[in-house]
Amino acid sequence: MSVPRSVPRPIVAVRALDCALPFVWLSRGWRDFTRAPAASLVHGVLFALAGVAITSIGWGRGPFLAGSFSGFLLIAPILVVGLYEVSRRLARGEVPTMRDAARVWIDGGASMVRLGLLLAALGTLWVALSAMIIFATTRGGAETGSGVIDFVRQFVLSPDWLPFALWLAAGGVFAAVVFAISAVSAPMMHDREVDLATAALTSVRVVGTNPVTMTVWAVLVMALTMAAIALVLPIVVVVPVLGHATWHAYADAVDCSGLAPRL
Numbered sequence: 001m002s003v004p005r006s007v008p009r010p011i012v013a014v015r016a017l018d019c020a021l022p023f024v025w026l027s028r029g030w031r032d033f034t035r036a037p038a039a040s041l042v043h044g045v046l047f048a049l050a051g052v053a054i055t056s057i058g059w060g061r062g063p064f065l066a067g068s069f070s071g072f073l074l075i076a077p078i079l080v081v082g083l084y085e086v087s088r089r090l091a092r093g094e095v096p097t098m099r100d101a102a103r104v105w106i107d108g109g110a111s112m113v114r115l116g117l118l119l120a121a122l123g124t125l126w127v128a129l130s131a132m133i134i135f136a137t138t139r140g141g142a143e144t145g146s147g148v149i150d151f152v153r154q155f156v157l158s159p160d161w162l163p164f165a166l167w168l169a170a171g172g173v174f175a176a177v178v179f180a181i182s183a184v185s186a187p188m189m190h191d192r193e194v195d196l197a198t199a200a201l202t203s204v205r206v207v208g209t210n211p212v213t214m215t216v217w218a219v220l221v222m223a224l225t226m227a228a229i230a231l232v233l234p235i236v237v238v239v240p241v242l243g244h245a246t247w248h249a250y251a252d253a254v255d256c257s258g259l260a261p262r263l
Contacts, residue, residue, distance in 0.1 A: 012194075012202045013255040017210040021252060022217040029245030032087045033237070039086050039101045043243060044236030047079065051235065076239075077182040078116045081105075083243030084187045084250075091251070104190065111189045114196045119182065126174045133167050179218050180207045187250035192259040206253045217249060 033040045082101035089096040184206050185199035194202075207214045221242055228238035 012188075012198065012205075012259065014202065014206045014209050015253055015255060017213040017253055019213045019216055021213060022220050022249075025217070025245040025248045025252070026220065026241065028248040029087075029241040029243070032083075032090050032244035032247075033241050035090055036086045036096050039096060039098050040083065040240035040244070041236060042098065043080055043083055043101075044238075044240045047076075047239045048235045050079075051229065077186045077246070078112070078119055080239065080243035080246070081112065081186055081190055083240055084190045084247045087244045087247035088191060111194065111196045111199065112186070115182070115186060115189065115199070118196070119178065122174065122178055126171070129170060129174075130167065133163070133170060175218075175222075179214075180204045183207055183214060183217075184246075184250040184253055187247050188254055188256065191250070191262060192256045193262055194259060202254060210253070 082104045085100055085104045086096040089100060181200040181203055183203045185196070185203040188194060188199045188202060189196070224238050224242065225235075228235040
């Protein structure tokens with residue numbers, strides 16, 4: 001009796017990237033934003049409303065708000081998948097519509113759902129770990145019901161800087177892991193018929209092959225996102241620009257010529 005052999009997972013070619021390319025991706029992202037402002041702004045507004053909702057719910061619970069908001073940002077790559085479709089159609093010379101962006105959520109496929117669940121699980125794990133670090137290191141100093149101002153004073157600005165540094169280090173590790181597996185995996189699965197494992201491994205290889213370039217890209221994404229959150233209103237523009245730019249990062253980084261395209 002013959003034993004069925006598993007189909008080998010394809011090894012997708014990745015390209016070496018110049019360290020100046022992240023700035024090019026941003027310029028292309030802005031170009032796509034200006035060419036399809038309606039669909040882009042809808043994503044930005046929805047993202048801003050979600051942030052407002054999280055802030056409103058967690059405002060009186062400072063320790064949980066820090067983890068919840070940063071956890072929400074960890075799943076951002078899957079939340080802007082409609083923008084990848086907009087950029088893909090623009091690259092083909094088509095005129096994308098709101099319907100095109102909305103259909104992505106209906107036709108996303110099982111692999112995209114699995115990525116969403118994976119990022120959601122990682123985000124939830126980070127929220128729990130964040131709260132645990134805060135409660136354990138402050139010895140109850142940052143109370144569950146304390147507001148944001150009290151939380152900042154007791155934890156962020158505390159003379160004992162070690163707990164906050166530990167929290168930042170743990171968050172950095174989580175962010176690095178999520179960035180490595182999601183840098184190009186979501187747009188890749190949207191564009192090609194690949195499973196989650198192939199897309200995630202390809203994303204990790206892109207980051208490993210181009211550590212300087214992808215570090216520059218990660219820093220730009222983080223800096224622009226934090227600035228937009230601090231200023232509130234710019235987030236409705238920054239988020240879609242970064243979403244479009246992520247599509248162009250994928251297009252430059254991954255050679256998918258040998259993979260079947262998604263219709």
